[in-house]
Amino acid sequence: MSEDLWGLSGGRFLVVYWVVIVVVVDVNVWGVFYARRVRRGVSSSLGRRLDPYEIALLRGGFQRVVDTAVAGLIARGAVRVDRSGVGRPTGGAVPADPYEAYALGRIGSSHRLTAPSAAGFAATSVGGSLVGGLVAVGLYTDPRRVARARRGPWLFALVVAAGVVRLVAALGLGRPVALLVMSLVLSLVVWLVVAICVFAMTAPRATGRGRAAVQQARAGAISVETDGSPALWAAVAVALGGLVAFPDADIADAFAQSTPSTSSSAESQSDSDGCAASAGCAAGCSSGVSSCGGGGTGCGG
Known part of the structure; x- marks a missing residue:
């Protein structure tokens, strides 16, 4: 429909929005496992005394x-x-x-x-x-792996930014935005929870x-x-x-x-x-x- 903002109706945009949120959550979960696992090529034998x-x-x-x-x-x-x-x-x-x-x-x-x-x-x-x-x-x-994993939560910023731009555009056209506002609030909560979990679970140890x-x-x-x-x-x-x-x-x-x-x-x-x-x-x-x-x-x- 030509009147649909960005070629997507409000309902379809929200579906796409939450699918992307789920993907970002999955990326962060993978990042935690990536940071905590032993890298390939490391020998299983210590081979020396610890000090x-x-x-x-x-x-x-x-x-x-x-x-x-x-x-x-x-x-x-x-x-x-x-x-x-x-x-x-x-x-x-x-x-x-x-x-x-x-x-x-x-x-x-x-x-x-x-x-x-x-x-x-x-x-x-x-x-x-x-x-x-x-x-x-x-x-x-590995501190380098930890640093990479901790960049993951910032992907939420891109998704939320897209939602905010959509909100501003919808308000300018007088479109209903109640569900979009709720989605933005919920996604911010998800972002906060994921960020806390990622930083806690990837603490150097x-x-x-x-x-x-x-x-x-x-x-x-x-x-x-x-x-x-x-x-x-x-x-x-x-x-x-x-x-x-x-x-x-x-x-x-x-x-x-x-x-x-x-x-x-x-x-x-x-x-x-x-x-x-x-x-x-x-x-x-x-x-x-x-x-x-x-x-x-x-x-x-």
């Missing part, structure tokens, strides 16, 4: 990585903690690796024991290298293979790089159990009082089985980490 920082990222995200670095600094004497929960750099030891250097630089002027924030760590070269190594062996979601690797490390099925260093023993304990798993009981208590929720959110994404909040958490991290050291005053010491 404490890799375990930390898989177990509790970037904040756990920084917490693990803090544990290493304390265990090696680069930071001293008193009973009131105040940590101060001693100046007697330099950071052993870039992770410790980052953590030491972020402790802050207050020197409170509260672990430095991991905000911005993912964007550093150190964080990128850590993620890249785990992505290469299929243990962590350990893959299924990565979660399995953490469980195997805890059970001793795969080994974790420690080189017999007391600082690395402490780092492994914190990587698996959070700051409250630091081998020294007094320091662990200070962490528990200063940072009560430090290991909750990111860990819940990767594993919900709950590692014990004690030095015993390191007991099963590898075949070489079956004895975390004598007493509660230090790991390996």
Whole structure:
């Protein structure tokens, strides 16, 4: 009909509009699966030992990585903690690796024991290298895939924009628009729900293979790089159990009082089985980490 706007009656336009909405939803669902699956060509065999920082990222995200670095600094004497929960750099030891250097630089002027924030760590070269190594062996979601998947919700903008243009044109011609307005409102709700779901379900995290690797490390099925260093023993304990798993009981208590929720959110994404909040958490991290050291005053010491 010549009087039909854009060659489509109101009813036919709405049918086309919702068909396109369904297609866009399907594209976003596929994008989530694309972001979370292990890319082709990745070997099913790990082929090497994991280090404490890799375990930390898989177990509790970037904040756990920084917490693990803090544990290493304390265990090696680069930071001293008193009973009131105040940590101060001693100046007697330099950071052993870039992770410790980052953590030491972020402790802050207050020197409170509260672990430095991991905000911005993912964007550093150190964080990128850590993620890249785990992505290469299929243990962590690929940030590039995540970025592509998160573009999907913006397809709704094109569809809704077409609906808005149709609405303006229909109003100009005095056509009824009640159903079109309802469709626009509903499609905005769908857009919001899909966007929230896509961003939540594509949050960078350990893959299924990565979660399995953490469980195997805890059970001793795969080994974790420690080189017999007391600082690395402490780092492994914190990587698996959070700051409250630091081998020294007094320091662990200070962490528990200063940072009560430090290991909750990111860990819940990767594993919900709950590692014990004690030095015993390191007991099963590898075949070489079956004895975390004598007493509660230090790991390996």
